[in-house]
Amino acid sequence: MNEQKTKKSYLVDAEGYYGEFGGAYIPEILNKCVTDLRNVYLDIIQDDAFQKEYNQLLRDYVGRPSPLYLAKRLSARYGGRIYLKREDLNHTGAHKINNTIGQILIARRMGKTRIIAETGAGQHGVATATVCALMNMECIVYMGKLDVERQQVNVQRMKMLGATVIPVTSGNMTLKDATNEAIRDWVCHPEDTFYIIGSTVGPHPYPDMVARLQSVISKEIKGQMMEKEGRDTPDYLIACVGGGSNAAGTIYHYVDDEKVKIILTEAGGKGIDTELTAASISLGLEGIIHGSKTILLQDADGQIQEPYSISAGLDYPGVGPFHANLAAHKRAKVMVVDDDEALRAAFELTRLEGIIPALESAHALGVLNKIPHFKDEDVVVICLSGRGDKDIHTYLDNQQRIEKKYAD
Numbered sequence: 268m269n270e271q272k273t274k275k276s277y278l279v280d281a282e283g284y285y286g287e288f289g290g291a292y293i294p295e296i297l298n299k300c301v302t303d304l305r306n307v308y309l310d311i312i313q314d315d316a317f318q319k320e321y322n323q324l325l326r327d328y329v330g331r332p333s334p335l336y337l338a339k340r341l342s343a344r345y346g347g348r349i350y351l352k353r354e355d356l357n358h359t360g361a362h363k364i365n366n367t368i369g370q371i372l373i374a375r376r377m378g379k380t381r382i383i384a385e386t387g388a389g390q391h392g393v394a395t396a397t398v399c400a401l402m403n404m405e406c407i408v409y410m411g412k413l414d415v416e417r418q419q420v421n422v423q424r425m426k427m428l429g430a431t432v433i434p435v436t437s438g439n440m441t442l443k444d445a446t447n448e449a450i451r452d453w454v455c456h457p458e459d460t461f462y463i464i465g466s467t468v469g470p471h472p473y474p475d476m477v478a479r480l481q482s483v484i485s486k487e488i489k490g491q492m493m494e495k496e497g498r499d500t501p502d503y504l505i506a507c508v509g510g511g512s513n514a515a516g517t518i519y520h521y522v523d524d525e526k527v528k529i530i531l532t533e534a535g536g537k538g539i540d541t542e543l544t545a546a547s548i549s550l551g552l553e554g555i556i557h558g559s560k561t562i563l564l565q566d567a568d569g570q571i572q573e574p575y576s577i578s579a580g581l582d583y584p585g586v587g588p589f590h591a592n593l594a595a596h597k598r599a600k601v602m603v604v605d606d607d608e609a610l611r612a613a614f615e616l617t618r619l620e621g622i623i624p625a626l627e628s629a630h631a632l633g634v635l636n637k638i639p640h641f642k643d644e645d646v647v648v649i650c651l652s653g654r655g656d657k658d659i660h661t662y663l664d665n666q667q668r669i670e671k672k673y674a675d
């Protein structure tokens with residue numbers, strides 16, 4: 268931590284802030300839970316026995332290291348050498364499992380026996396239910412009633428894994444309301460319950476803890492870059508941002524090296540000039556959501572504005588404080604990719620490389636035809652955060668329309 272005092276860093280400071288963003292804005296009753304976690308999480312994560320168990324599970328259970336794949340046909344189209352970091356090949360289909368494995372090991376070391384989680388599309392719920400089955404822990408997942416209806420397959424997966432899925436009927440019955448309900452549960456069971464948050468959001472230490480658990484992504488990129496390119500730094504890192512965890516993992520070991528350009532993409536939905544958008548960094552204002560001071564979509568009265576994106580994983584009204592600060596200091600270039608642009612990019616990757624990406628990841632790919640052609644010597648790493656099996660109906664429903672819209 269001393270290192271961060273002497274050298275300017277974009278990582279969290281000793282008080283739990285990223286510049287002016289972050290902190291822990293929580294009700295009094297949660298103070299003990301959050302303080303307990305804050306007091307132990309670094310020691311646990313840095314402990315040798317934890318690292319050994321965590322890394323062994325990442326290797327043998329998740330299937331890490333995930334490959335760094337040189338996408339030749341994509342590179343031929345957009346220039347440079349474009350690599351895909353294949354988080355889509357992980358067990359359960361996305362990067363989320365890196366985080367849930369780490370948090371459940373922390374929960375166990377804290378003596379907790381009951382796990383709660385919130386989920387929107389169900390991806391984080393499935394990743395949490397998976398590790399609860401693995402560790403034989405009780406698992407309760409809060410999910411908006413509307414999302415329960417929209418995401419039946421993931422609800423069935425969670426139930427098969429032994430989780431209890433509780434449909435939430437307050438508010439708009441989506442992710443924000445599920446999160447509120449999970450916090451309410453935590454308030455009622457502070458002694459035995461651990462709340463596994465699915466992204467780099469929430470009160471400190473969650474954003475830092477999740478970023479550290481996902482930082483295995485950039486740790487691997489460093490080694491794989493060295494092997495393939497003879498240098499460990501790429502010229503560009505590109506990732507999509509919902510709450511920010513796959514992006515945080517991708518940039519973690521590079522963020523203080525200003526030579527590495529960072530592009531974060533957020534979901535434009537139907538367009539940033541409409542109300543149907545999730546572009547929280549581009550359109551949001553400073554405020555507090557789920558225990559953290561950050562940037563979020565809000566109306567003139569400061570009420571949280573309901574976000575919209577075709578991609579359920581990016582459909583969140585805020586963004587993690589780490590990313591809010593990167594944007595405020597222009598350390599990262601933030602670009603908006605709307606629904607149709609993401610769909611176009613998903614079809615393009617599928618036909619060029621034989622990889623069907625998650626709709627979330629397609630938002631990262633969607634910047635390629637919005638930025639200048641890369642130079643021959645540029646090395647670009649894009650985080651392919653998840654696979655597209657879950658999105659197949661959306662793809663099929665939109666294929667003809669998108670092909671017509673973007674036909675040259």
Ligand SMILES: *Cc1c(COP(=O)(O)O)cnc(C)c1O
Binds near residue numbers: 362363390507513581
């Ligand atoms: C949940 C999800 C995201 C968005 O979450 P972040 O925390 O921003 O990474 C992105 N991609 C996939 C595949 C997801 O499941």
